[in-house]
Amino acid sequence: MKERFAKQKLVSINMAEEKHRKAIFLSLVAISFFAILIYNMFTPAMTDDLIYKKTVLEAKSFLDLIRQEQEQYMTWTGRSVNHMILRCFLSGSKWIFNICNSFAFILLTLFMYYNVENKKKYDVFAYLLIQLFLWNFSVSFEQTVLWETGACNYLWGSMIIMGYLSLLRYCIKEDYTGAAQVAPAVGLFLLGGLAGWCNENTSGGCILLACIWIGIYIWEHKRIRIWMATGLAGVIAGFLCMICAPGNANRMQFMEEEHDGLFALVSRWLKCCLAIRNHFFILIAIGIVAFVIVRLQKAAWKKSKNMFLYLFVFFATCFALVLTPEPVARAYFGAGIFLMVSCVQGIIDVGDKDLYIKALKISGAAIFTLSFIFTYLESGAHLMRIYRESSERFAYIEEQKAAGNMDITVPLLRPGFENKYSDAYNSDLSGEDSGYWVNVGYATYYGVNSISAVPREEWEEY
Template identity: 25%
Template sequence: MNKIEKWHRGIILCLGFFLLYLANHWTLLTSDDYMYHFVFKDTLPTANLEKIHGIWSIIRSQYVHWQLWNGRYVSHAIVQFLTQFDGYVFDILNSLAFLTLIRLSCQFISFIMAKRISPIWYLLAFLYYWLFLPSFGQTALWLSGSVNYLWTSLFYLTFLLYFVKTLEYSKVEWYQKLSLFFLAFLAGACNENSSPTIILIAFVFLIYKDGFSKKICLSHFMSLGIAGLSFLTILLSPASQTRGQSDLNIAIVSERLFLIFNQLWSQFAYLYIGLLCLFCVIRFQKLEFKELELFWVMVLFVGHLVAAVILFVSPEIPDRTLFCSAILLGLTLGMLLLKCKWSLFLQLVVVSSFLVLFSMSYTRAIMDIHQSYLEVRAQYQAIEKSDPNTIVVVTKLSEPKSTYNAYRLTNNLADFPDYWFNQWMAAYFEVKGIVGIEK
């Protein structure tokens, strides 16, 4: 990449950072965020509340969280670490995390297809993730949700990319093995559907790459073992076992699978149509896939489906759980796009069309996010001015209109002080209680 292309890429990423930072800055705390400021001792505030302060308090907190809530101790430990800092720290880091996802995606596509990519791909990746990530507000702006989905995607994508790259090395050095093992641990401890999917993809590639050549790469097999054990620590947590218990039978499984595929179609219908169109373009242009390219297109698309189908064991399947599926589908589309031959005119048409869609989407989203920001700020001000020994009455938020708004479909104030959210928010502001009323 020459200097001009580096400048173009830098401009794209800087503009992307500014737009993301604005959305992050206007997204304040919601739902579980308040409780993560404290050392977990129970599901509700206890008499001897203790705020998170230092690594040891996080370790103690996550042990209880692992028992009572769920097994995602890596992401929730990061959440509790971030609660020790002012909000702008998370706003900056979260904006950078989104740009890192873009960079990792472009690197992965470029490496697999063995082609250099231009800065325009960073713009396309930005537009794709903005327009097609499910429940953007919950998965890329909300503190707890973003760390659980956006940040963990950096762990498993980095692991997969490093796993694939190091398989090409004639010799893996000890520090590279340690890096691979550490990344494997993080990738295995992400969440209940993305971790097993990535482990499966890496295993299939290892068998494909080394199984037929009879070359046994012990360090890579060991990394998959570490990832598997790490995933088991999530799956076998007492809280996950309790929450995941359900009487599965053919009728229930069939019903859930139907709902999952319906959800996939509802979320990604336009992308599936685009996928078919790209295959038609490739065939029309009489381009032939290399064996490795075809392998990855098939494996990533199957992985996209697997990451969703695994959810049939869960009694609830919110849209945000399709985050990993969206990433794997995006990588599949990216590889097909890079395979096609595009004239400059067609490139301009495609990019311009997506920029128009983005402009309309971002304008509506940021206005809705800002409206919620003003309302939450008004709540904060009312609470801070009140007598801490009284039950504070504040106005509830108006219903968010955009899926880019982190307050949409996340828990918030109820009209009685004993509701779990009200109790944790009251504990955070150190007041006797909080009640939400309608406007």
């Protein structure tokens, strides 16, 4: 009788703890949404946003947007899924994008969270780590998450890819059979098509991981499900549609390379290695420390399987960029997502029965969070100042155009507001050449002859 009472009491305590964790977890998700929404609100339209918007506004219907994307597919790039998302947002209010982009960011974090194994239900610690890693270690956060054109290409692409992998993982876990396979088969094919058509190297990493998961299932169960075949067919079909776009060849003509032949290949490998060091050294170091502790705790090697799988896909996604002459830094964003899942998995794998290990994990996360809060507040203040000056500049251009001035001089952004969450200075107008492509893009968007820029002190005198 006493044992039964003790067992009921333990169950009651566990349910209370889970309810408490759920409340904190949902609160953290809500706070994270508003945190990214604020940053989206104070990120102004920049460079390609205006250039693409000029074209998008010429469309009279959704069918016209599809025709525009078809032309781009034939002449410039095969990332049609991402660019159709961008065109839809540019045809509407920036507010719609701000809200949807914030939801996309949260969905990405939840998909990453779902792919971490051996965690508690409503694991606040695991979700907090994902948020901290994304905010602090994402490659070019200002270009891949906040900048509208970049976000549609990288954040949304990674979100779709992680969504596909999450659905595939769920289906493997449920192991649907018989008539129950129909819905997963259709869903995985359609979502797989989108995931494969998102981003060259990240979609390639997605295919690799899907093949590994399905291969492990076949090895263990000696069979394959219909939804596995359709899911893999969908993602491969989407990938082929992207890389076979005629526009890719045209785009490659504009990419210059210092070397050719074998030296070019060696140079590309070296650049990838240096990029991994520059973008991911801290994350890799964290992963190594976590793995060493797991091994010292004498855990079974199988416990680290998920960590190693995502780490392997991370490296494969990075080195896939050897196939392109000069990849931009933001091309490593998707690879970083895979590495973050691997690192969080490694930390979760570390057993915390030892008081010192538990104290290290909790205090480390607390200090990391405190540091991020200070950075968020300071950078947020700078974002607001940049947004204010950009809005004033846009309003001034409209005012001058209405007054008949077709050669407009505007102030450059004040120095001193630079921060890691804004690409405004990197994408600002040229103060020396009104023929600079950004200046030309602004002039084309506003329908004036030219837009020049000078330091604010000179502009006020001017």
